[in-house]
Amino acid sequence: MLLHNKLSKEELKKQLEEENFSRKTLSFYRYVIIEDPQKVRDHLYLRWFELDCKGRIYIAREGINAQMSVPEHNIKAFFSLMNNLKELQDMPIKWAVEDDGKSFYKLIVKLRPKIVADGLNDNAFDVTDVGNHLSPLEFHNQISLPNTIVVDMRNHYESEIGHFENAICPDADTFREEIDIVVNNLKDKKKEKVLLYCTGGIRCEKASAYLKHHGFEDVNQLHGGIIAYAQDIKQLGLDSKFRGKNFVFDERLGESINNEVIAKCHQCGKACDTHTNCANNDCHLLFIQCDECREKYQGCCTDECAQIIQLPSEERTKLRSKFHDKYSKSQIYRQRIRPKLKEL
Numbered sequence: 001m002l003l004h005n006k007l008s009k010e011e012l013k014k015q016l017e018e019e020n021f022s023r024k025t026l027s028f029y030r031y032v033i034i035e036d037p038q039k040v041r042d043h044l045y046l047r048w049f050e051l052d053c054k055g056r057i058y059i060a061r062e063g064i065n066a067q068m069s070v071p072e073h074n075i076k077a078f079f080s081l082m083n084n085l086k087e088l089q090d091m092p093i094k095w096a097v098e099d100d101g102k103s104f105y106k107l108i109v110k111l112r113p114k115i116v117a118d119g120l121n122d123n124a125f126d127v128t129d130v131g132n133h134l135s136p137l138e139f140h141n142q143i144s145l146p147n148t149i150v151v152d153m154r155n156h157y158e159s160e161i162g163h164f165e166n167a168i169c170p171d172a173d174t175f176r177e178e179i180d181i182v183v184n185n186l187k188d189k190k191k192e193k194v195l196l197y198c199t200g201g202i203r204c205e206k207a208s209a210y211l212k213h214h215g216f217e218d219v220n221q222l223h224g225g226i227i228a229y230a231q232d233i234k235q236l237g238l239d240s241k242f243r244g245k246n247f248v249f250d251e252r253l254g255e256s257i258n259n260e261v262i263a264k265c266h267q268c269g270k271a272c273d274t275h276t277n278c279a280n281n282d283c284h285l286l287f288i289q290c291d292e293c294r295e296k297y298q299g300c301c302t303d304e305c306a307q308i309i310q311l312p313s314e315e316r317t318k319l320r321s322k323f324h325d326k327y328s329k330s331q332i333y334r335q336r337i338r339p340k341l342k343e344l
Helices: 009-017 037-050 072-083 136-142 175-185 202-213 225-236 291-296 303-308 313-326 329-343
Strands: 023-031 054-060 063-071 107-111 132-134 148-152 162-164 193-197 218-222 242-246 275-277 286-288
Touching: 023 072, 037 054, 037 072, 037 107, 063 072, 132 136, 136 193, 136 218, 136 225, 148 162, 175 202, 193 202, 193 225, 202 218, 218 225, 225 242
Parallel strands: 054 107, 132 218, 148 193, 193 218
Antiparallel strands: 023 063, 054 063, 162 242, 275 286
């Protein structure tokens, strides 16, 4: 049996739409030594494929990081499989806050050097010396304490649609860029209480250890991330201190936490927190676009991209190398989208 998908995106999405059962979206991660990542990867792919699971899973010698969609009728078998592997036994699971069952349309299980592409040299600091893990309620109660610094450890496109009250949200495109911004900007506040948070908690593991390595004395992190916080605070009947939408890395691109829209369309300034990828596949920039601008710009980020998608395929091919030489995705955002956004 093949241990990777062979169907087209269109075929997979059609299969998903035709399903007559419900799915549950979940995520989990664990830093644990996996002696034979390839063997574990192939075993999990085969078994998860048999259970009709979908999702994006990264496996490395340092552990596993997964976001998945599992048929409800196979949940029991899914957990049985997990508990039969010593590396995955009793895995803490985070369930999606908003779930339409369409989060993933195929199963991807990849081997990676790291389970999160953080750009850090793990040999340069003690990655196991992490910060204090705070429960969602503890984090909730400590956010407003005097001399407390709350830091969003996600990229700018994640935090612009949702973040905790009074959080520092660095203007960064990558985790590596962001962690250096945080260390540099807070270098004079190393004795103050620092609260870190991210989507599910995994990025804060490395971030908290890195801050402690650089002399920060009171480093804390939200255990389970925004996903766990949203669920626990709702169950406790408390008002969320997270405003807006939580960005997620699947087909949904976001799930609302408190039904508040804090972002705006990058093209007209209308209140909006819906991300889309530019319809020009040679750009494919992730940006915020309202329904009206989606129609006006044909799903593109600029007039230039809207014009490109109308060209014959041979002309687009000629432009492709020139386009990529001229712009990177971050340059597109910073040079073409962000200046206009600031004018809105």
